[in-house]
Structure formats: structure tokens, C-alpha cells
Amino acid sequence: STGIVAATPFPAEYDREYVAPVSLGTPAQELNLIFDTGSSDLWVFSTSMPAAQVAGQKLYNPSGSSTSAVLWGHTWSIQYGDGSRSSGTVVNELVTIGGISYASQALEIANGVSAQFSQDPASSGLLGLGFSILNTVIPTSQKTWFDNVLPTLAAPVFTVDLKRAAPGTYTFGAIDASSYAGKIEYTPIDNSNGFWRLQASGYQVGTSPFQPTTIDAIADTGTTLLMLPAAIVKAYYAQVPGSQLHASYGAYTFPCSAKLPSFTFGIGRYRGVIPGAFVSYGRIDATTCYGGIQDQGNLPFSIFGDILMKAQVVVFDAGRTRIGFAAK
Numbered sequence: 001s002t003g004i005v006a007a008t009p010f011p012a013e014y015d016r017e018y019v020a021p022v023s024l025g026t027p028a029q030e031l032n033l034i035f036d037t038g039s040s041d042l043w044v045f046s047t048s049m050p051a052a053q054v055a056g057q058k059l060y061n062p063s064g065s066s067t068s069a070v071l072w073g074h075t076w077s078i079q080y081g082d083g084s085r086s087s088g089t090v091v092n093e094l095v096t097i098g099g100i101s102y103a104s105q106a107l108e109i110a111n112g113v114s115a116q117f118s119q120d121p122a123s124s125g126l127l128g129l130g131f132s133i134l135n136t137v138i139p140t141s142q143k144t145w146f147d148n149v150l151p152t153l154a155a156p157v158f159t160v161d162l163k164r165a166a167p168g169t170y171t172f173g174a175i176d177a178s179s180y181a182g183k184i185e186y187t188p189i190d191n192s193n194g195f196w197r198l199q200a201s202g203y204q205v206g207t208s209p210f211q212p213t214t215i216d217a218i219a220d221t222g223t224t225l226l227m228l229p230a231a232i233v234k235a236y237y238a239q240v241p242g243s244q245l246h247a248s249y250g251a252y253t254f255p256c257s258a259k260l261p262s263f264t265f266g267i268g269r270y271r272g273v274i275p276g277a278f279v280s281y282g283r284i285d286a287t288t289c290y291g292g293i294q295d296q297g298n299l300p301f302s303i304f305g306d307i308l309m310k311a312q313v314v315v316f317d318a319g320r321t322r323i324g325f326a327a328k
């Protein structure tokens with residue numbers, strides 16, 4: 001089988017996150033979830049949550065589904081890199097994405113979420129697309145929806161085609177040859193820590209010479225920005241007049257009037273180009289804009305988040321434990 005769903009950015013012009021529809025239970029309850037290659041829990045806002053933690057999100061109601069079955073004695077609790085968190089209990093439930101169904105998917109029901117999630121009306125939860133070793137359910141960890149449907153897919157892959165301020169797609173089981181230009185360049189991934197972790201071959205700022213250097217990064221659709229080593233970030237903003245490491249934000253900002261250079265990353269001999277305009281993450285006051293490229297700080301790896309993803313077609317190939325990039 002193959003399946004395709006639209007990936008819609010929120011808020012419209014900031015692309016802070018991308019959500020896609022997931023159908024849960026019988027009769028179907030459709031919720032918009034963040035598809036997240038940086039984690040491996042499928043969790044949803046639910047009717048078990050305190051009203052104070054809900055602000056516009058659609059809630060999954062297990063009692064309204066004839067196919068939900070409590071996974072007794074199982075709980076989950078997750079914390080993400082930005083400190084956001086959620087936790088709750090587990091049911092087995094019918095989960096369908098783009099027409100592809102799995103009848104007894106471990107569906108994690110939230111009975112508590114942190115403010116970052118409560119204050120985000122666009123998302124009713126997350127669909128983890130990382131490796132199942134990262135799943136937080138105890139006492140027995142559960143498989144992701146992608147892991148569960150993998151044997152039924154026409155090809156053991158999913159393709160991510162996010163766009164800037166416009167709906168893109170997640171495709172399961174296929175690669176749409178009309179969605180990209182040229183060839184897909186693949187590189188092996190190390191999934192031993194549960195991430196889609198790769199080594200890029202270097203970078204280039206604007207039209208400056210390419211700098212060969214190994215960049216150890218995870219491909220993470222759940223992260224908005226492109227998080228890189230301090231030296232690379234410094235080299236980028238050195239080419240942005242008026243930019244600064246803003247003391248109060250602890251992040252690079254620049255004058256919204258600045259013309260941003262492109263950012264190129266290497267995958268082997270392939271060069272992936274992120275247009276300068278994609279590096280503006282948004283306005284923070286009348287004249288100041290927030291950079292889409294930021295310092296990874298003390299993280300053990302870089303993070304190729306949505307700022308990079310939206311400039312490429314990215315193939316997550318579980319069959320051959322590799323990731324592919326193509327221009328579009």
C-alpha cells in the first residue's frame with residue numbers, strides 16, 4: 001500500500017510546525033497531529049485532560065470508539081528538547097493515515113500536557129516517526145505506526161515534502177518522482193539512538209567557498225529551526241549586516257530589511273541549497289527578525305529541522321537505513 005497526507009504549516013506565515021490529519025477509532029475521529037521524525041510516541045489530547053490544559057484542540061474520546069481497548073497497566077511520559085512534556089495512559093486503537101490502517105496501534109492518551117502544547121491550538125498531539133527504541137511507554141515500549149505498517153508498504157520508506165508557508169505532503173510507501181529535480185542523494189543513517197542521524201559533508205554561506213567539515217545531525221521534522229555548531233552559525237551571520245547574538249533572546253536576530261545569504265549543506269558531493277528567504281523565521285518587533293539558523297549549544301548533534309526540510313524532498317528509507325535528499 002501507499003498513502004499520502006497534506007502537511008500544513010502553522011501559523012500560516014511562520015511554519016513553526018507542520019500538522020497532518022490522522023483518523024482514530026470507530027467511528028473515525030480525525031485529529032491534526034505534528035508528524036515528528038525526532039520522537040517515537042503517538043500521543044493525542046483526550047477527554048481525560050483537565051479543561052484548563054485545553055484551548056481549541058480537538059480531543060480524542062476513547063469511550064466514543066468501539067475499537068479502542070485499554071492496554072492495562074501501561075503509561076507513558078515524554079519530555080522534548082525544548083522542555084515541553086506530556087504523559088498519560090495507553091489504548092490499542094485503529095489508526096489510519098492516508099488510507100493506510102493499522103488495527104491495533106498503541107495510541108497514547110494524554111491526561112496532562114505542558115503549556116507549550118496547551119497554548120498551541122493547531123496540534124492535537126504528535127505522531128512519532130523516529131525509531132521505536134525511543135518510545136516511552138512502560139512497562140513495555142510500543143512500536144510506531146510506521147514500524148507497524150512497514151511490511152504492508154509498497155516500499156519501506158516515507159517521503160517528506162514540506163513547503164514554505166504552503167501545504168506540503170507526507171507520503172508513505174512511495175517516492176513521487178515528479179516532486180523533485182535531479183537525483184536523490186542518499187547517505188547512511190545511524191539509528192542506534194533512535195534518531196534519523198546522518199553526517200553531512202560540509203556547508204557554504206551564500207556564494208562563499210564550500211567548507212568541507214563533518215556535520216553530525218539528526219533529521220527532525222519536530223524541530224522548527226536549523227540548529228548548527230557555533231562556528232558555522234557565526235560564519236553565516238557574519239554575512240548578514242546588522243545581525244547580532246541578541247542578549248535577551250539568546251539567539252541570533254537581524255534587521256528584517258537585510259538580504260539573507262543562502263545556506264548550502266553537503267551530502268557527499270550533493271549540495272542542498274536553502275534560499276536566504278527561508279532563513280528568516282519571523283518578525284519580533286518593528287524592525288527585528290529572528291534567525292532560522294541558530295546555535296545548537298550543548299546538544300550532542302546538530303538538528304536539521306523544518307527550515308532545512310522545506311527546501312528539499314527528503315526520503316526516510318527504513319529498508320536500507322539511509323536518508324535521501326533532493327532539490328525541488
Ligand SMILES: O=C(Cc1ccccc1)Nn1cnc2ccccc21
Nearest residue numbers: 036038039080081082084220222223
Ligand atoms: O526536542 C527537539 C530538539 C531536540 C533536542 C535535543 C535532542 C533531540 C531533539 N525536537 N523536537 C522533536 N519533537 C518535538 C516536540 C516538541 C518540541 C520539540 C520537539
